Amino acid sequence: MSILLDKDTTFIVQGITGREAVNLARECLDYGSKIVGGVTPGRKGRVVHGVPVFDTVAQAIENHGSQIDGSVVTVPPGFTKDAVVEALANGIKLIVVVTERIPRGDVAEMVELADLKGARIIGPNCLGLIVPEVCKMGGIGGPAKDAAKSYKPGSVGVMSRSGGMTTEISSSLTQAGLGVSTAISIGGDAIIGSTYAELMPYFEADEQTEAIVIYSEPGGRMEAQLSEWKTVNNSRLPIIAFMAGKFMDDEEMQGMSFGHAGTIVEGKEDSANEKIKRLEAAGITVVERIDEIPDAVKERIGK
Amino acid sequence: MRFYEYEARKIVERAGIPVTKYGFCQSAEEARKAAEEIGGPVVIKSQVLSGGRMKAGGVQFADTPDEAAAHAEKILELEINGLMPVGVLVDPKAEVKQEYYAGVVWDGTAKKPLMLFSDMGGIDIEQVAEEHPDHVGRGHVSNLFPVGDYEAKQVIAATGVTGSQLNRATPILARLARLFLENDMTLAEINPVAELTDGRFVALDAHMEMEDEAVGRQKQLLRKDLGIAEDDTRDHYEPSEFERNVKAIDSADHRGVIQGKDHGFHGNLGLVIGAGGGSLTLTDAVRSQGGKPANYSEIGGNPSVAKACGLAKEVLMKDGVEKIAVMMSIVSNTRVDIVARGVIKACLELDRDPAETIAIFRIPGAWEDEGFKILDRYGVEYCDRSVSLWDAAGRAVAKIQGAAA
Numbered sequence: 001m002s003i004l005l006d007k008d009t010t011f012i013v014q015g016i017t018g019r020e021a022v023n024l025a026r027e028c029l030d031y032g033s034k035i036v037g038g039v040t041p042g043r044k045g046r047v048v049h050g051v052p053v054f055d056t057v058a059q060a061i062e063n064h065g066s067q068i069d070g071s072v073v074t075v076p077p078g079f080t081k082d083a084v085v086e087a088l089a090n091g092i093k094l095i096v097v098v099t100e101r102i103p104r105g106d107v108a109e110m111v112e113l114a115d116l117k118g119a120r121i122i123g124p125n126c127l128g129l130i131v132p133e134v135c136k137m138g139g140i141g142g143p144a145k146d147a148a149k150s151y152k153p154g155s156v157g158v159m160s161r162s163g164g165m166t167t168e169i170s171s172s173l174t175q176a177g178l179g180v181s182t183a184i185s186i187g188g189d190a191i192i193g194s195t196y197a198e199l200m201p202y203f204e205a206d207e208q209t210e211a212i213v214i215y216s217e218p219g220g221r222m223e224a225q226l227s228e229w230k231t232v233n234n235s236r237l238p239i240i241a242f243m244a245g246k247f248m249d250d251e252e253m254q255g256m257s258f259g260h261a262g263t264i265v266e267g268k269e270d271s272a273n274e275k276i277k278r279l280e281a282a283g284i285t286v287v288e289r290i291d292e293i294p295d296a297v298k299e300r301i302g303k
Numbered sequence: 304m305r306f307y308e309y310e311a312r313k314i315v316e317r318a319g320i321p322v323t324k325y326g327f328c329q330s331a332e333e334a335r336k337a338a339e340e341i342g343g344p345v346v347i348k349s350q351v352l353s354g355g356r357m358k359a360g361g362v363q364f365a366d367t368p369d370e371a372a373a374h375a376e377k378i379l380e381l382e383i384n385g386l387m388p389v390g391v392l393v394d395p396k397a398e399v400k401q402e403y404y405a406g407v408v409w410d411g412t413a414k415k416p417l418m419l420f421s422d423m424g425g426i427d428i429e430q431v432a433e434e435h436p437d438h439v440g441r442g443h444v445s446n447l448f449p450v451g452d453y454e455a456k457q458v459i460a461a462t463g464v465t466g467s468q469l470n471r472a473t474p475i476l477a478r479l480a481r482l483f484l485e486n487d488m489t490l491a492e493i494n495p496v497a498e499l500t501d502g503r504f505v506a507l508d509a510h511m512e513m514e515d516e517a518v519g520r521q522k523q524l525l526r527k528d529l530g531i532a533e534d535d536t537r538d539h540y541e542p543s544e545f546e547r548n549v550k551a552i553d554s555a556d557h558r559g560v561i562q563g564k565d566h567g568f569h570g571n572l573g574l575v576i577g578a579g580g581g582s583l584t585l586t587d588a589v590r591s592q593g594g595k596p597a598n599y600s601e602i603g604g605n606p607s608v609a610k611a612c613g614l615a616k617e618v619l620m621k622d623g624v625e626k627i628a629v630m631m632s633i634v635s636n637t638r639v640d641i642v643a644r645g646v647i648k649a650c651l652e653l654d655r656d657p658a659e660t661i662a663i664f665r666i667p668g669a670w671e672d673e674g675f676k677i678l679d680r681y682g683v684e685y686c687d688r689s690v691s692l693w694d695a696a697g698r699a700v701a702k703i704q705g706a707a708a
Contacts, residue, residue: 103514112415139636141635147635162632165580165581175688191414244580
């Protein structure tokens with residue numbers, strides 16, 4: 001089992017003729033994903049790795065002959081909101097937004113609209129999600145042969161604010177023989193479509209998932225929200241967390257920005273150490289070292 | 304992007320929120336004229352992107368234009384928290400009956416702007432929220448539907464404010480929420496909103512911050528209305544030579560991204576690491592194992608050999624750097640062989656032995672076999688994904704400590 005994706009999931013790639021998008025499409029197709037169309041306005045009639053390109057999402061759906069499940073949106077930041085709204089207006093229920101540097105007002109607008117439409121957005125500024133040996137939606141894990149090395153089917157759900165660390169952590173779980181049920185790069189921005197807590201009910205309902213690993217960074221209140229969710233809901237799933245960026249708590253680093261918009265330490269509440277305290281108080285295991293994750297998972301699920 | 308108070312006041316005014324007649328001045332003479340025009344007692348405020356102006360002596364009151372000029376002269380020379388002011392704001396000393404607070408910030412969990420209002424203005428809103436929670440009204444607004452005046456009214460009424468005060472404060476908070484959304488702000492505060500003795504409500508001070516990602520589409524406001532120059536980056540601090548050099552290398556080539564920072568870092572182990580989460584994790588791992596990083600860097604997005612080489616060279620040339628560690632989480636886009644080529648080239652160009660200089664190379668993933676071949680040729684110690692980020696960092700630390708001993 002898995003969450004959000006299965007072997008029948010169909011999706012399109014909006015912005016498919018872009019350089020990065022062409023690679024992304026190749027990787028997903030090689031992995032076995034069902035990309036049923038691409039959209040780039042003005043490029044109707046082209047073909048990318050066998051995938052027909054259309055001017056609009058509506059045309060892609062018409063060509064497919066039935067509703068399409070998802071879309072990977074990889075268009076420049078100034079066009080992203082319109083592309084996402086187009087997907088939502090055409091009934092698409094799962095949207096992975098790859099694009100970085102989208103102003104949070106635009107993100108908030110997309111997310112509110114998605115809520116009204118009963119759709120889910122993953123990202124922005126993310127690598128998407130993967131169900132090992134079944135489907136990958138986005139650049140997560142890289143080329144199919146590399147993704148196959150890092151991601152083997154198993155019992156652990158992975159959610160990460162850093163795209164690269166999603167693969168690093170999943171690879172360590174794979175090497176330890178635990179494997180991954182579904183791994184999601186949720187994005188590092190201050191406002192994202194799906195937070196840890198918002199994705200937890202899906203994992204909770206997935207019988208294959210026995211534990212959750214999250215990768216976290218300073219900034220934002222997403223960990224506080226997860227801690228609260230864990231406390232309020234009687235979740236069957238043990239959660240193991242790793243918190244990066246502890247060095248930013250140091251006096252001389254305060255107030256500095258380190259790349260990800262989401263890692264700007266805005267106050268004590270958002271610091272790595274404050275987050276660790278809150279997660280632990282909710283019964284979440286916070287490992288000190290990145291290499292301790294697989295053993296901590298084994299311990300919590302009794303393997 | 305942060306705004307100076309005089310700019311924030313202009314943004315507020317532009318949104319239809321009443322302000323007192325103020326003057327932005329860059330000399331004592333201008334301040335004297337502004338005080339003359341205003342007539343009566345004035346307040347002179349340092350225009351600096353820092354809090355704690357009052358404590359530092361950056362806010363002074365004056366009864367006459369001469370006194371205003373004298374204060375302005377001193378404040379214009381006064382450094383506050385390491386920053387020099389760009390000017391002073393000369394404002395009438397308002398006859399205030401009551402001070403309020405109005406603010407709008409993002410709530411990342413609700414994914415909506417949050418309006419805040421308090422009838423205890425003029426002081427730190429966080430303190431008010433903690434000590435007098437019943438004096439702070441809150442309410443989210445939609446990102447899709449227009450902000451209604453009634454929404455602001457609900458927030459204000461929750462603090463117990465009623466009568467004509469409620470009706471006068473309402474459009475101020477509603478307009479603040481609208482300008483927040485329209486102008487891509489991450490923070491918009493008026494503190495205090497002042498009820499003057501004549502019953503008028505005005506913004507006496509304002510604090511605004513705009514989302515950096517939105518600067519490109521707010522040109523009308525930034526360039527035309529406020530006259531802010533394109534190259535005005537408003538850094539929180541003066542970039543170091545290392546940071547400037549790395550930035551120059553990054554912008555010289557569009558492939559890949561490198562970032563280097565060294566504020567607060569003074570160690571002997573140079574880091575060529577990345578990206579995003581990997582760099583945070585690795586910096587922590589080096590420090591936890593007793594290592595002393597010389598910098599914080601990020602490298603990713605499939606950089607060219609020139610970029611990897613450029614960053615490695617800058618790191619190696621930094622004072623006190625003995626060795627570099629080249630480490631990343633598993634890569635899929637960035638090519639291992641290209642990074643390997645770049646860092647070895649950097650060593651050779653600086654006449655350093657790569658085997659001695661590179662403490663560890665831990666980048667598993669795309670094109671790793673090709674990369675490992677190159678590293679073998681130069682005798683550089685490397686490892687694959689079976690060695691964790693933690694252990695790789697530990698090996699680098701052990702090696703540099705061995706060298707130092």
